[in-house]
Amino acid sequence: MKKLFIFVAILAVLAGCSQNETVKVAETNYISFTNAFIDNATRADNTITTDLLTGFDVWAHNSSTAIMRKVTVTKQLGTWTYDEKKEWEEGELYYFHAFAPVGVIASLNPYPATTGDRGLPVITFTNSGNKDFIYATEDREQPLKIDAPLNTSPVVLTFKHLLSRVKFTFENKVPENITLEVLNVKITDAGQIAKIDLNKDFTAWAWEAPTSTAPFLFGNTPLIVKDKSAKAENVLFMLPEASREYTITFDIRYEGNVVNKEVKITHEFKMGRSYNFKAVINEVAPFVPTIEFEVNEVEDWLTDDNV
Secondary structure, three states: OOEEEEEEEEEEEEOOOOOOOOOOOOOOOEOOEEEEEEOOOOOOOOOOOOOOOOEEEEEEEEOOEEEEEEEEEEEEOOEEEOOOOOEOOOOOEEEEEEEEOOOOOOOOOOOOOOOOOOOOOOEEEEOOOOOOOEEEEEEEEOOOOOOOOOOOOOEEEEEEEOOEEEEEEEEEOOOOOOOEEEEEEEEEEEEEEEEEOOOOOHHHOOEOOOOEEEEEEEEOOOOEOOOOEEEOOOOEEEOOEEEEEEEEEEEEEEOOEEEEEEEEEEEEEOOOOEEEEEEEEEEEEOOOOOOOOOEEEEEEOOOOOOO
């Protein structure tokens, strides 16, 4: 029975593309939203882009009073709209917090929080792996009418990705003309539940270490002929974490044989970055396959034109 020698390298891809869109302005006397924009967006899998964003949930308060609690804002004929419009009040400082996809945060309790610079409680998030998670915040200070007219322009939101995007690519470089397929690609101990404090400046946002882990299944590749590569079918989202050890398992099937592999890697996942774990299968050998991981290169996250 032939055995495979497998060399695996990590291609860490950083987020970098952006898009703008223009929408109509809602009623000028009411709080309204426009130009919802997403940093680090690409079109693929379940990643939310500016073009694909159709709704988000908003929490807002002025002074210490909540004026919006999970108000869903949706795009209707190019205009962002919501039910039960809220009016601006003079002399108030407003804080807005928006999350997408709709329902990704079920509740914030307490809101506004008694601690924190911006009124958010520390958020405990359970990551399923199959949903993007983006967040935007904006402030608006209204003057007294004796000082200046109210600023009734729409609230402009710039969303940022809070998770890491992960995929696997396998390349068949075996010298012999062998067709492969890779099955059941899995990170067995991905972070599942963690906390984040979003009251700080963006540069200080950081997830705490997860309190639990779960297996994340990236699925199978199609058949891979010699000198070709293929991606595992699922692109998933992981909690950003400081460098730690992970366990990756997968099966390689070729010519009626199946090789089961488990490998330990130490890696850091950063917020808003996309990682492609690239495995190069490059030798048939009469011994048990071994796998090595290394950071090969760093590139910008692919834009829409390059995906």
